[in-house]
Amino acid sequence: MDYKKISQTFWDQGYIIFEKFFSDELMDEYNNKILKHYGLNQNWEHTNEFISKSAVEVIPWFPYRESDGGFDGIDRHPEFNEITDAILKEGWENLYCMMMFSKAGSKGQAWHQDCPPDDPKKYNLNRLVYTHDITDETGGEIVIMPEAHKAGILPVGNPHDEIEGQLVFQPKKGTVVFLHGHCFHRVKPVKSDRVSSNFRAVPKGTPEDITDICVYRNMKYKFSTSEVIEERV
Template identity: 75%
Template sequence: MDYSWIVEEFWENGFVVFENFFNPKLMDEYNTKILDHYGISPDWEHTDEFISKSGVEVIPWFPYREGKPYFDTIDKDKHFNAITDLILKDEWENLYCMMMFSKAGSVGQAWHQDCSPVDKKLYNLNRLVYTHDITEETGGEIVIFPKTHKAGMLPSGTPNEDLEGQLVLRPKKGTVIFLHGHCWHRVMPVKKDRISSNFRAVPKGTPEDITDVCVYRNMLYKFSTSEVLKERI
């Protein structure tokens, strides 16, 4: 794999996409394992206030926190981690592995930044892995606003509206997206059950709670206390 362009692409646009990164057989195996965990009709884990205010309907699962290292083939993949080495340059650490499930008919995720951009040196790296195709029929497209990892705070406004300059992506099975945590992004409404996974990493020395406070267009929300820290108008 030619790595020479990756760093420039990522730091210019805030993300970089690799299609066909993981083989379909592995993705099918993992997709089944994730669906088996969630079952037929999993319950929302967030509060009603969070769902109504944020425009986010995603059910997270943190398998490694439960002592279930089911996804080590991804987590320890040498090419996956070599790209992480290039992007983060210095030493880095795994933050956590998070599976994300959205029920058919749910709204997806509103515009957000995973962590506050007030200190530009503090951020997380999303390493998004897609275990099935995201299509027009499934919905749940990921929407990224390029270069906004350098644009500061996500402006207040309507949580889910289209923004001029946004880029709509429909990742295929096996696709990986490396995405800067300050880059504005969202997930479109979901028509069929949708899965994605995030093997989050951070530069070494980054606080473990870097993603505890998320920036939405209408609020700052703290997950550990299920608390709206600030209303944004």
């Protein structure tokens, strides 16, 4: 891999995508494991106010907080982490691993930034891994606004409205998307059960609560206290 080019592309666009990065066998194993978990525990972990205002209907699971994790085939994959080294050149740390499940017929995720872009040096890195194909039939496509990590705060507007210049992707099984936390992104409505995972990382020295406040087009939301801390109109 040309790690210099990878880094340049990421910092120019705010994201970079690698298709067929992980094997079908590993993805099938992990997809089954994730679905088994959700089959037993499909409960919302957000308030009704959050779901209503954010247009987000995603059920999170943090496997490394609850057990020994069991996804080390991704978490400790040498090239996966070497790419992270190339992007975050001055060192980095794992933040957390989050599995995301969306029920058929749910809204997906509205436009958001994972953390406020007040300080360009304080951000998270999403490392999104897809354990099954995202297709026309599944819905749940990821939508990214290129170069938005350099654009400041997400503009006010309706949570799911399209933004000129957005790009829509249907990642296939084994695809990895490295995405800057300040880059505007969303997930389109989900037609059949959808799974994705996020092995979040941060530059070394970044506060552990960097993703506690999320920016939406209509509000800023603080997860630790389950409250809207700012209405955006």
